[in-house]
Amino acid sequence: MKQFNYFILSIFFTFSSSAFAKGQPSEWQLGFQEAGSPLMKQLIDFHDFVFWVITAITVFVFLLLAYVCIKFSAKNNKKPSTTTHNSLLEVAWTVVPVLILVVLAIPSFRLLYNQNDFSKIDMTIKATAYTWYWSYEYPDHDGITFDSIMLQDEELKEGQPRLLSTDYQLVVPVNTNIKVQITSDPSGVIHSWAVPSLGVKMDAIPGRLNETYFNITEPGMYYGQCSELCGIGHGFMPISIKAVSSEEFVSWVDVAKEEFASDESDVNSYANK
Numbered sequence: 487m488k489q490f491n492y493f494i495l496s497i498f499f500t501f502s503s504s505a506f507a508k509g510q511p512s513e514w515q516l517g518f519q520e521a522g523s524p525l526m527k528q529l530i531d532f533h534d535f536v537f538w539v540i541t542a543i544t545v546f547v548f549l550l551l552a553y554v555c556i557k558f559s560a561k562n563n564k565k566p567s568t569t570t571h572n573s574l575l576e577v578a579w580t581v582v583p584v585l586i587l588v589v590l591a592i593p594s595f596r597l598l599y600n601q602n603d604f605s606k607i608d609m610t611i612k613a614t615a616y617t618w619y620w621s622y623e624y625p626d627h628d629g630i631t632f633d634s635i636m637l638q639d640e641e642l643k644e645g646q647p648r649l650l651s652t653d654y655q656l657v658v659p660v661n662t663n664i665k666v667q668i669t670s671d672p673s674g675v676i677h678s679w680a681v682p683s684l685g686v687k688m689d690a691i692p693g694r695l696n697e698t699y700f701n702i703t704e705p706g707m708y709y710g711q712c713s714e715l716c717g718i719g720h721g722f723m724p725i726s727i728k729a730v731s732s733e734e735f736v737s738w739v740d741v742a743k744e745e746f747a748s749d750e751s752d753v754n755s756y757a758n759k
């Protein structure tokens with residue numbers, strides 16, 4: 487399936503000027519963004535596996551229907567059989583679907599378990615949704631806190647995707663299990679913190695702390711958007727993540743501690759700006 491998608495994509499790319507960029511959508515994209523985390527890789531593999539299973543079932547049922555329609559039509563089958571039961575057949579069409587479901591359920595539950603396995607977390611970040619931007623907090627790094635506001639078209643620099651770039655990015659180290667605690671402004675609405683290439687999508691609900699995690703394998707930019715219809719600014723509260731090496735992250739933390747010296751009034755004062 488993946489190969490097929492890439493084949494189709496390559497055809498479209500021949501006619502499109504956009505280059506294939508990791509961690510963000512591309513023009514004429516079909517299928518998923520390239521996996522940026524092991525979890526997304528598993529999600530894509532499972533999707534591809536299920537795709538082939540349902541394709542086989544659909545083709546089988548279609549061929550069976552076509553066969554029955556032709557073979558047992560009033561024209562071809564003048565004297566219908568009076569058979570009403572066939573034990574072997576009835577057991578088979580019950581047991582076979584059950585087995586197919588078991589074959590699907592095993593990798594599905596394994597994936598579900600992996601998505602909720604918080605046993606090996608290296609660091610935590612808190613994302614809070616406001617109308618209409620995300621605010622981030624690094625509780626493990628002296629509580630660095632900052633808002634991440636979408637860049638307007640005229641503020642975009644070369645290579646920054648429109649509607650996905652923010653003034654401050656969520657900077658994280660690569661090959662680190664990062665837990666994200668997600669919530670929403672208590673006086674706000676429900677949002678959703680979603681980054682497609684990382685296989686992460688979690689609702690941000692006022693008064694409730696949800697959590698998810700990701701592990702980025704390669705340095706680079708990874709973009710996401712609010713994925714809950716939250717109101718007028720829904721399309722304008724992107725998530726942009728900058729994955730860097732652990733050394734770069736350490737030096738970023740030093741700079742960020744100065745730049746975003748924890749100031750609670752920061753978030754509240756934004757509304758008055």
Ligand SMILES: [Cu+2]
Pocket residue numbers: 615676677678712713714715716717719720723
């Ligand atoms: Cu939102």
